[in-house]
Amino acid sequence: MKGYGPETFGRLNAADYDALHDPGTTEAAVELLASLAGRGRTLELAIGIGRLALPLARRGVAIEGLDASPDMVARLRAKPGGDKIKVAIGDMAEIAVDGTFDFVFLAFNALFNLTTQEAQVRCFARVGERLNPGGAFLVETFVPDVARFKDGAIVRPMAVDFNGVTLETGLHDPIAQRVDYQYIRLDAGGMRLTPLPMRYAWPSEIDLMAQLAGLALEERWGGWDRAPFTAKSEMHVSLYRKPA
Ligand SMILES: C[S@@+](CC[C@H](N)C(=O)[O-])C[C@H]1O[C@@H](n2cnc3c(N)ncnc32)[C@H](O)[C@@H]1O
Numbered sequence: 001m002k003g004y005g006p007e008t009f010g011r012l013n014a015a016d017y018d019a020l021h022d023p024g025t026t027e028a029a030v031e032l033l034a035s036l037a038g039r040g041r042t043l044e045l046a047i048g049i050g051r052l053a054l055p056l057a058r059r060g061v062a063i064e065g066l067d068a069s070p071d072m073v074a075r076l077r078a079k080p081g082g083d084k085i086k087v088a089i090g091d092m093a094e095i096a097v098d099g100t101f102d103f104v105f106l107a108f109n110a111l112f113n114l115t116t117q118e119a120q121v122r123c124f125a126r127v128g129e130r131l132n133p134g135g136a137f138l139v140e141t142f143v144p145d146v147a148r149f150k151d152g153a154i155v156r157p158m159a160v161d162f163n164g165v166t167l168e169t170g171l172h173d174p175i176a177q178r179v180d181y182q183y184i185r186l187d188a189g190g191m192r193l194t195p196l197p198m199r200y201a202w203p204s205e206i207d208l209m210a211q212l213a214g215l216a217l218e219e220r221w222g223g224w225d226r227a228p229f230t231a232k233s234e235m236h237v238s239l240y241r242k243p244a
Helices: 008-020 026-037 053-058 070-078 117-130 203-212
Strands: 041-045 062-067 086-089 101-106 131-142 153-161 164-173 178-187 190-199 216-221 235-241
Touching: 008 070, 008 190, 026 053, 026 101, 026 131, 041 053, 041 117, 053 062, 062 070, 070 086, 101 117, 117 131, 117 190, 117 203, 131 203, 203 216, 203 235
Parallel strands: 041 062, 041 101, 062 086, 101 131
Antiparallel strands: 131 235, 153 164, 164 178, 178 190, 216 235
8 A cells, every 4th residue: 555654553543542452352362471471581573552561561571572653652651661661663574673582472463564475474584583492473363354355345334323433445455465444434523544554364374484484383272362273263373483
């Protein structure tokens, strides 16, 4: 999507991220992430406003972060404890941070914010280089459902309330596995447009990216509560391990 860069998500969404982007899984995610991170040096890619990193830091996890958006990181810094987390501003397809880590994670579909296969493969390769032997990389994404698109498009009311309506619109390119979304909020105050390009990948392709990076799938759950992953799962939490 022309005009949309790595920092655009934060510029458009940082101010009301807390109110509009709650997946309802934060508590369970923090529980699982804390148990996997243990006492190891931990890096959250696309740390955002610290939805996961702040509670993890409070639980004693040695967490650092990377994000492309100065706006998101400014929100993180403004929260209690946010100034104590080391965060680098940069692209998760490059991961220009100091040192190596025992545990790296990338939550809430953020892998799909990298809008080409090449960038996603590079992200995995960089994680492979940044992990200590025996270290692990956890990825959470939705499982793609192309049945959502009819004639290469989607138009769907997401919320209808007394004040207005929120619409999800998007154009689907099944070859590049890309969707260019435009979320539209219409109410008495006028119209707000929130664009979001995404490049989706099925779990099997993500496994291949991991394999290319020298990582092997260790666990795949259908939720943060470690629910089994099945053909009906709408999301997955996958754990990859670098050989010791
Ligand atoms: C859906 S939010 C997820 C934030 C956080 N991980 C969470 O679970 O709440 C996506 C985040 O990815 C960041 N982002 C998008 N593209 C990026 C890139 N190329 N490199 C690093 N961060 C990126 C955005 O700035 C935003 O903070």
